[in-house]
Amino acid sequence: MTLPQVMQLEEECRNYLYEAKNFLRDLLQVFNLLFGTSFEEASEWTMPKKPRPSVIEYAEANFQAQPDHIRYLKQLPACIAPFVAMRNAVEHPGGHSGMLVIQNFHFERDGTLAAPDWRRDKNGQTEYGPVSIVEDMRVTLVPGRAADARREALSVVSAAGLRVLTAAAMRLGQLTEAEIVSAAVTRLQANSEPAVLIGALEGLKLCALDRDADTFKRIADKSGIAARFYFLIGIVMLIDDEKYEGSKLEVLAKVRDEFQANRGRDFRHDLLSAIDDVLFQNILAGIHSYDFAFALLRSLAGLSYLENSVGTRRTKCHVPSLRVRKSGMTYPRCWTVC
Secondary structure, three states, X not given: OOOOOOOOHHHHHHHHHHHHHHHHHHHHXXXXXXXXXXXOOHHHHOOOEOOEOOHXXXXXXXXXXXXXXXXXXXXXXXXXXXXXXXXXXXXXXXXXXXXXXXXXXXXXXXXXXEOOEEEEEEOOEEEEEEEEHHHHHHOOOOOXXXXXXXXXXXXXXXXXHHHHHHHHHHHOOOOOHHHHHHHHHHHHHXXXXXXXXXXXXXXXXXXXXXXXXXXXXXXXXXXXXXXXHHHHHHHHHOOOOOOOOOOOOHHHHHHHHHHHHHOOOOOHHHHHHOOOHHHHHHHHHOOOOHHHHHHHHHHOOOOOOOHHHHOOOHHHOOOOOOOOEEOOEEOOOOOOOO
């Protein structure tokens, strides 16, 4: 039996480790420029080199005002230290880091076909692996699965990037909307920035629009309606109680009704419902400009009021009607127009 093989697997893996270590070393120069430090070796991200502490130790001593930075850097031992050690094993076989062992496609003892993997052995013991090479490379700088990486990124990404990251995580099937809501609420509880709420709402809005677009296309295709006639269904939707029985518009009305019955859940409701009144007021108090005010209103566009889901507390589905005075500005009582 002939096994499939990845050509030049060992050479490619060794080159990958070489480039990864170079990248980590070069990235230290950015850190040095930003913080006036003098780190040199890739291993210094996680290991001290006397008289210098490691980057993590430096962060713990100097970044107390930015706990997210510390939490992010504390991931490094799990995600980059193995690559540095494997590269050292390639450079100094049998030395302090032991030996790197790379296997191409092979059969396991139970007869199953296994994908290429690698491990690091030292003194007859395996210190790392065996791990699928593809999976290990996929998460190089972020530990865990792709979903773990996305979830962690949501907690530290800039508010401006939250919208794109939220939508991308959903489109790639890496996170559910419920997980996104949970991550956004946790972040807002730690730091009530209006931009974070806006970014999360915009991302969830894109998720809902993507899902509804797929649902609409599936129903329209089933009914034999070409894309060039979609706008007619949009017109029919404006009068949602008209059935057009006996007319040529009847099929469009049926598509409209089936689409309305199968529209997905808008998780912006869940996000707003998970924010208590005190936190919501704190978020609103952080709005300093009309740009932020209208960005918040825009992020709520198309969000219907669901009386049954939230009782009588309008603050859960609508920005409350109030005046917020900041920097000499007074916001009008127009928040419920969304």
